[in-house]
């Protein structure tokens with residue numbers, strides 16, 4: 001089984017013959033190694049909650065990497081991971097994580113049990129394109145929360161949010177591999193709020209490309225603004241909301257912001273709703 005950082009890379013020859021399923025699994029493994037930093041996200045969610053949260057509801061969970069990190073780090077912790085994609089949820093099973101292949105707005109999700117934190121990370125609420133769908137998610141998140149529970153969502157904003165272009169990152173790994181990944185904003189329409197973003201991966205060994213996954217993930221999202229997310233959480237019954245700016249990406253430390261200056265440049269903002 002391919003597990004997070006331990007994932008073996010596919011050799012170039014293998015790549016030419018590998019199946020779509022193998023490419024998908026490699027893409028998930030590289031996503032976990034590059035885009036996500038679940039240990040830091042767990043620490044951030046615990047800090048935002050402020051007491052001793054035990055149960056996480058990870059919505060739009062993908063491979064449930066955050067849920068796995070949660071049960072690893074929180075004593076007596078449990079996690080519910082919900083995603084439409086049953087295969088992604090089954091990528092790296094952990095008996096302490098209960099996975100549900102379903103729509104995050106489905107009534108069945110409420111039966112999973114009360115959560116201390118419900119999280120929708122890495123801009124996942126962009127998967128919901130209408131205000132009605134967003135409100136349905138927020139009402140469900142509210143209904144699932146235990147007393148003192150929080151919902152945590154994120155979005156990107158600021159003046160660069162509608163800019164097209166490519167961000168490239170590289171990281172040298174122990175063992176000589178180099179990971180390269182690009183995040184491309186391909187289209188962005190401020191009139192409709194629709195954006196198309198693509199994530200591509202490359203792995204090099206001794207300078208040679210051994211894994212090449214262009215457009216490993218292509219997202220067609222509605223880019224929700226910070227005030228829209230605040231409004232929706234309030235409308236769903238959250239009594240308090242806060243905005244935290246989180247630079248340079250969604251997994252780092254956050255600081256609460258009380259005026260818009262912090263959101264002017266390119267930023268990742270977290271919106272927290274408290275029941």
Ligand SMILES: C[S@@+](CC[C@H](N)C(=O)[O-])C[C@H]1O[C@@H](n2cnc3c(N)ncnc32)[C@H](O)[C@@H]1O
Nearest residue numbers: 060061062083084085102103104121122124127
């Ligand atoms: C950007 S990925 C998020 C992965 C992960 N949460 C993270 O932090 O990186 C978005 C995920 O949302 C799932 N998804 C999209 N619409 C959904 C819905 N209505 N209900 C449940 N999952 C959904 C997709 O299958 C995909 O795995």
